[in-house]
Amino acid sequence: SQQxxxxxxxxxxxxxxxxxxxxSYKTSINNLQWYxxxxxxxxxxxxxxxxxxxxxxxxxxxxxxxTSKKSSSLLITASRAADTASYFCATDPKETSGSRLTFGExxxxxxxx
Amino acid sequence: xxxVTQTPRHKVTEMGQEVTMRCQPILGHNxxxxxxxxxxxxxxxxxxxxxxxxxxxxxxxxxxxSAEMPDATLATLKIQPSEPRDSAVYFCASGPHWAGDYxxxxxxxxxxxxx
Numbered sequence: 638s639q640q641x642x643x644x645x646x647x648x649x650x651x652x653x654x655x656x657x658x659x660x661s662y663k664t665s666i667n668n669l670q671w672y673x674x675x676x677x678x679x680x681x682x683x684x685x686x687x688x689x690x691x692x693x694x695x696x697x698x699x700x701x702x703x704t705s706k707k708s709s710s711l712l713i714t715a716s717r718a719a720d721t722a723s724y725f726c727a728t729d730p731k732e733t734s735g736s737r738l739t740f741g742e743x744x745x746x747x748x749x750x
Numbered sequence: 751x752x753x754v755t756q757t758p759r760h761k762v763t764e765m766g767q768e769v770t771m772r773c774q775p776i777l778g779h780n781x782x783x784x785x786x787x788x789x790x791x792x793x794x795x796x797x798x799x800x801x802x803x804x805x806x807x808x809x810x811x812x813x814x815x816s817a818e819m820p821d822a823t824l825a826t827l828k829i830q831p832s833e834p835r836d837s838a839v840y841f842c843a844s845g846p847h848w849a850g851d852y853x854x855x856x857x858x859x860x861x862x863x864x865x
Contacts, residue, residue, distance in 0.1 A: 670853050672853075672856075678858060678859075679754075679841055679856035679857055679858045679859055680793075680841070680843075680856040681856070682852075682853030682854060682855065682856075683853075684853075685852065685853050725793065737795065737798060737805075737806060738783070738795070738854065739795065740785075740792060740793035741792070742792045743792065
């Protein structure tokens with residue numbers, strides 16, 4: 638079963654708008670990561686946030702983490718058509734001895750030109 | 751840019767045949783994952799290795815699947831015999847020690863179709 642669940646499953650916006658995707662998870666984590674997948678391609682790591690961090694920025698990406706609610710959000714500001722892709726959150730659970738990433742089902746983002 | 755190389759990119763095979771997928775992790779990465787992606791199940795972790803030793807292969811059907819790292823530059827995932835339900839995209843990912851601090855690098859995947 639998937640550890641993370643993304644919300645919404647699909648999101649369609651206009652270029653220039655902001656896109657917000659949410660992720661909920663079930664167990665305690667070491668960190669939470671966000672990945673992007675373009676159609677027919679592999680996953681690309683975007684950003685990682687540790688369990689003791691609350692917010693992190695990278696370019697147009699902003700990630701927040703609320704460990705009390707077991708949730709995270711990914712904000713993409715000033716979206717571009719090239720941001721069209723599926724976005725996945727992945728959790729590194731605390732109970733495992735190593736880094737054992739478990740992925741959610743993803744949010745399909747479409748940015749219309 | 752360093753990349754994880756997977757071969758073949760596409761494979762069509764008949765039910766019952768053996769399938770071997772290969773992955774060359776990034777040089778210096780000591781953690782390697784195998785994932786399977788389908789529309790119905792999403793991304794499932796099949797197995798992962800650290801320093802070539804299998805740490806967890808609980809997600810892998812043991813009766814037909816096997817994963818090995820014969821050396822640090824090669825990871826293999828074998829299915830014998832293959833079944834139509836094995837049709838999926840299989841991804842390999844690698845990372846350095848404590849890559850949990852930095853994230854992992856994925857290959858482009860092997861798209862397997864079993865007919």
